[in-house]
């Protein structure tokens with residue numbers, strides 16, 4: 001980046017809101033995918049006015065713009081890959097602007113940590129349901145840009161279901177308002193919904209309005225240990241078809257279950273344990289009735305060991321679940337590739353069986369030893385598939401495994417991502433999921449919002465939009 005442009009950027013946002021050393025900027029060059037890029041300059045815009053001027057300068061000068069939340073994304077979506085670039089971090093735009101009990105909404109700047117929103121609204125007797133396992137460190141801006149899901153989606157849906165308004169800036173700094181403060185509307189095309197899940201490729205959010213619900217009065221948790229993965233997943237379908245809707249149904253395969261149960265007193269006659277962790281909410285009586293029914297069903301029809309926990313005792317179980325992604329690293333493989341396929345709810349057993357077959361076929365034919373470990377939001381059909389491997393040994397062959405996993409999900413009527421998005425990691429596979437006219441419309445939409453292709457370039461689309 002030329003000194004002239006750098007100087008102009010610094011004079012717009014102020015020297016204290018910029019990092020321009022190579023070492024400092026490197027901290028903003030990667031995310032939780034393990035991929036990395038190279039940030040030329042990192043800006044922390046203090047307000048919308050300076051952000052708008054910064055964008056206008058960058059757009060005129062042909063500087064690539066990379067919005068960034070907490071960098072917890074799994075796909076490299078916030079990583080700066082084209083140069084010259086500016087990374088725009090929202091760390092300092094982190095105010096909760098309003099929590100309205102009357103309107104049952106919250107308004108927040110994009111850099112607010114999701115857990116802080118949850119806590120703030122709970123203080124007012126309200127509830128923001130989306131709860132990604134990364135809620136204690138990811139930002140609401142990042143959640144909106146990726147349409148984050150999480151452990152309560154089975155009952156309450158995903159981030160998109162709660163975003164009713166967005167204030168944004170177009171890549172050249174023009175202001176854009178979508179949606180509003182109402183929980184319904186029927187006015188033209190829904191640009192607001194389009195921005196949710198756009199992975200920072202269409203516009204930059206500066207304020208987000210969220211719909212809230214009344215805070216559920218009572219919570220209960222069931223931990224059920226099954227003798228086998230297949231039986232656990234059959235139980236998920238049995239619970240849902242019995243007309244009971246827990247707010248979370250989290251599945252852990254045999255390997256994850258061993259990790260969770262290690263050092264605990266559990267029935268060791270179950271030689272291939274599989275866990276479902278379920279949470280129920282609502283009024284106390286209804287929750288107790290549902291939980292009793294589920295407990296009976298799981299014990300009688302599925303021979304599960306069932307442990308019922310109150311809200312406080314359940315906290316430890318949830319923190320174990322949230323740490324699973326890290327803990328599978330304890331298995332000693334040098335590399336972990338994380339995918340998040342989603343299939344129709346009734347097909348989740350088939351997906352798990354196919355994953356076992358993919359692992360067996362790979363190990364049988366290549367003489368290598370990879371391990372596929374799964375956990376995730378079974379109630380939504382969303383599995384986090386972790387491929388544990390040694391990339392130095394298995395190298396490019398892992399790409400074939402990933403492709404087989406995506407082909408399998410698509411073949412079952414599913415999608416290549418349930419909640420993590422496409423970013424860099426999955427862009428080679430986008431057109432296996434989104435095809436024909438729909439893909440063409442997506443490209444045209446990108447061109448309307450960002451004619452120069454400067455905003456989060458190198459993401460989502462297999463080919464660079466500007467180069468088409």
Ligand SMILES: Cc1cc2nc3c(=O)[nH]c(=O)nc-3n(C[C@H](O)[C@H](O)[C@H](O)COP(=O)(O)OP(=O)(O)OC[C@H]3O[C@@H](n4cnc5c(N)ncnc54)[C@H](O)[C@@H]3O)c2cc1C
Pocket residue numbers: 031032066067068069070071072073074077078090110131132133134137138139140141142143144145146147148149150151198199200201203204205206322325419420456
């Ligand atoms: C341990 C762990 C657990 C996780 N669990 C879940 C889970 O349960 N569910 C789930 O859905 N995800 C999960 N994730 C993935 C990740 O946390 C989410 O994708 C999250 O939404 C990313 O938020 P972030 O603030 O870190 O955004 P980043 O990773 O910084 O960025 C993500 C995207 O948002 C864009 N962006 C950020 N801010 C803005 C803005 N103001 N305007 C426009 N675009 C913007 C970026 O350009 C990028 O495209 C998990 C990740 C980890 C590491």
